[in-house]
Amino acid sequence: MIKFTTTALPGVTIIEPQIFPDERGYFFETFQAERYHSQGLPVKFVQDNFSHSKKDVVRGLHYQLERPQGKLVNVLSGRILDIIVDIRLDSPTFGQHVAIELDDKSHKQIYIPPGFAHGFCALSDNANVLYKCTDFYHKPSERGIIWNDPELNLPWPVKTPILSPKDLVFSKLSEMAKDQLPRYKA
Numbered sequence: 001m002i003k004f005t006t007t008a009l010p011g012v013t014i015i016e017p018q019i020f021p022d023e024r025g026y027f028f029e030t031f032q033a034e035r036y037h038s039q040g041l042p043v044k045f046v047q048d049n050f051s052h053s054k055k056d057v058v059r060g061l062h063y064q065l066e067r068p069q070g071k072l073v074n075v076l077s078g079r080i081l082d083i084i085v086d087i088r089l090d091s092p093t094f095g096q097h098v099a100i101e102l103d104d105k106s107h108k109q110i111y112i113p114p115g116f117a118h119g120f121c122a123l124s125d126n127a128n129v130l131y132k133c134t135d136f137y138h139k140p141s142e143r144g145i146i147w148n149d150p151e152l153n154l155p156w157p158v159k160t161p162i163l164s165p166k167d168l169v170f171s172k173l174s175e176m177a178k179d180q181l182p183r184y185k186a
Contacts, residue, residue, distance in 0.1 A: 002017055008093065008096065009093050009097075009116070010093065011111075011116075012098050012113065013041060013111045014109070015072075015108065015109040015111065016108050017029060017107050017109070019107060030074055030109075031072070042070055042134050045134055046134065047136050048130060048133070049131050050128065050129070050130050051129045052126065054125070056121070056161050056162050057121070057163075058121045059164070059167070060119015060120060060144065060147060060167065061085060061144055061170070062119065062144050063115075063117045063118065063143050065143050066141040068115055069114060069135045070113050070135075071118060071131045071134075073110050073111075073120075074129070074131065075107075075127060076129070077126065078103065078123070078125070078127030079103040079123040080102050080121060080122055081100075082099070082101070082102050084098045084110070084112050084117070084118055085116060085145065087115065087117045087145065088181070088183065089178060089183050091184035095173060101123070115182040117144070117145050121156055121157055121161060144167065144170040146170040146171060146172055152172075152173060
């Protein structure tokens with residue numbers, strides 16, 4: 001049976017699949033619309049993204065403003081620390097985060113609703129991550145928060161990560177203009 005666990009951030013859900021091992025290996029469902037829908041999760045995804053990262057790569061913290069994306073994150077190989085931050089203005093959990101380790105052994109997934117910033121750090125030598133998105137990538141909507149924002153106190157496991165040039169220049173959450181953050185919808 002698939003296990004769905006809510007987190008301290010409303011809508012952010014951990015999914016633990018039922019794994020069927022045998023002498024050949026194992027089998028599990030990575031997505032099943034009826035089960036996910038029964039837990040209030042979306043079942044319409046329009047884009048799948050794949051990333052390959054070396055150890056100590058940090059990707060994020062990313063979000064899209066005008067076309068926010070919900071993401072269903074799954075690690076195909078390796079291990080990551082996945083971090084989600086509530087950046088919705090007027091949200092009761094604004095600025096709070098959830099951090100979870102995802103790997104290719106437990107096959108846990110995490111669903112991140114629109115309105116949250118998302119990032120992860122590769123903990124293994126290589127990590128392959130697949131995430132399903134509820135909306136298309138839209139470059140003009142792309143935004144981010146600096147990975148090491150001291151006010152967020154995120155539990156990154158590296159002090160000097162490997163970052164993309166764009167991830168190096170993002171601002172702290174407290175420095176973001178209010179029109180650059182999503183609104184909380186109760």
